[in-house]
Amino acid sequence: MLGEFTDKKAEERFFVTYDAILRKWPIPAEELDIETRFGPTRVRRCGPEDGPPVALLPGGMGTSLSWYPHIAELAVRHRVHAVDTIGEPGRSIQTAPIESTEDCAEWLAEVVDGVLAGTGHEKVHLAGVSRGGWLALNLASRATDRIAGVITFEASGFGAIGRSFIWWSLREIFRWFLPKWLLRLVSSGDPEVRHTVRPLLFAALKYKQRLPGMHLFSDDELYAIDVPTRIVVAERSVIHDARAVAARLESLSPHIRVEVVPKTTHGLSLEKPELVTARILEAVPVRPGV
Template sequence: MVGKFVDQKAQERYFATYEAIRRKWPVPSEELDVETRFGSTRVRRSGTGSPIVLLPGAMGTSLSWYFYAAELAARHTVYAVDTIGEPGHSVQTRPLESTDDEADWLADVLAGLGHEKVHLVGISRGAYLALNLATRRPTGVAGVLAFEPGGFGIAFLRFVLWSIGELARWWLPAAILRRVSAGDPAVRHTMRPLVFRGLRYKIQMAPLHEFTDDELRSIDVPTYFVLGERSLLNARELASRVESLVPRVRTEIVPGATHALNLEELELTTAQILAFAGENHAGLPD
C-alpha cells in the first residue's frame, strides 16, 4: 500500500487549501519534484547561500515552514520538503517498509538537490527522519538540528492524547488561544484547515524506530537537540543520554515549552536554525 487520499473530493479540497496557504509563502520560491526510489518528492526552494533542508512534523508539509522562510532564505538556500507517504504534493509509488527505506528515500532527495552536503533541520517526525539518515546514510549530511525528535520512546497513546488536546486548541478564537497556549494564534489558525483536511489521507510510513545507543554513537556530524521542558519525554533524561553517546552533540531545553515548541517559540526557532547553520558553515559550499 502507498499513501493516498480516500477519494477524489478529499484530494481536491486538500489541494485547494494547500494552494491558498502556498500563496502566503513570503519570498520567491521554486517547486521541485525530486525523483526517488519511492516516488516523486515535492520540495520548495527559496533563497541563496549554504543549503538547509527543512523536514516538517507529521502532516505539516513544506508549508509549515512558511513562518520561518523569509529570515532563513535571506541567508541560505532553503529546501522545504513534503514528506512522502503523507498528505502533500509528493507522490508515493512504493511503500516505506523499514528505517532503511526511510533513509534511502531521504538520501535520494538530498542527492537530487545537487549539493555535496546540507544541513538537516527537522521537527518531531522530521527530526526523527534526519537523525535516522545520520545513523544510516550520512554522506550528504553536514549537521542535524532536531526539535523534539521522535525515536526516543514516546508512548503512542500519550502522543495521541497530546495531539488531540493540541489540535483542539486550534479551534479556539485567537483571544482565548493566546491565554492558553504560547505563540501567535495565526500560526495554528493558518495551518488548521490543511491539517484537518489531511486526515482524509491514508498515510503510509514505516513504524517508528527507537534509536539504540550504538546508533546514536555512530552519528558523526554536528548535532543539536532542542527539547521542550514540558516535552512528551523526560527532556533532562534524554539530554543526558544523547550527551553521553553522540560525539558532536549539543542540547538545549526550552523553559516552559511543550512538544509544540516550534509553534510556541517562532523567533527562538528561527534563531536556533540560523545559529546552527552559521556555526557549522565552515567547509560547506553555497
C-alpha cells in the first residue's frame, strides 16, 4: 500500500501551506524530480555547482522545508540537495510500496545516484535529522561506494521509541502554540521557525504513512560503516540514552565519532540550529579555491 492523504481537501490544504513556507527559502533553488523504483523524489538544489554535494534528509513528517533556516549558510560553498522523503507528505510521489529496510536503502541509493548525475562528483555527504539520520545510517551500513561521509542529529535506531517520546512530543507541540515572547523564554532556538513550520506539521497529520518500522542498528551494521561518520545526540533525548550510545559507538568503530550536546532534547535541530549548521560544514570539507 502507498502513503496518501485522508482526502483531497487535506492534500490541497497541505500543499497551500507547503508553498507558503517555500517562499521563505532564502536563495534561488532548482527543483528536481529524481526517478526511483518507488516514485519520483523531489529534491531542491542550490549552491555553487562546483561545491561538494550534500544531501539533507529531514525528520519524519518534516519535509525538505525543515532545512530552510540552514540553507543560506550551507549553500555558500556547498552544493546542497534538500530531499522530500518518499512515502511521507511532500512533493515526492510514491508509486510503489516500501516494505522493508532494504527498500529504504534502495530508494536512498537511487536518490544519491540522481544527485550525483552529471555533477563530476563521485560521492555525496549525507546529513539527516531523526528519521533522516536513520535513513542515512541504514544506507551507509550496507554500501558506501557513493557516500563520502555521514552526519546525523538525534538519529533513530539506537533505542526503542515508546511512551517517553509520545509525552515529549505532546509537550513540544503545546509549546509551539505559545506566543513568541513566551516561547523564547521556555525553549531555546528561534520561535519564528517553530511558528513557521507548525501549520505544515499539523497539515501533515492528515497523511497516512505506510512505511516499515525503523529497526535498531546492530553492532555488525554499524561496524560496516567505513566512511567518516559523526553522530550528534541530545543529552536529554527521549529516544535513547545518549551517554550509552556514545560509549557503545566510540568503542565499536574508528570511523564513528559521537557528540553529546548538553541540555538538549530530541528537538536538537530546533534548539541548536547554529550547531547543526556548523557541524555539517565541519563534516564536509571544501577544496581550496571553491
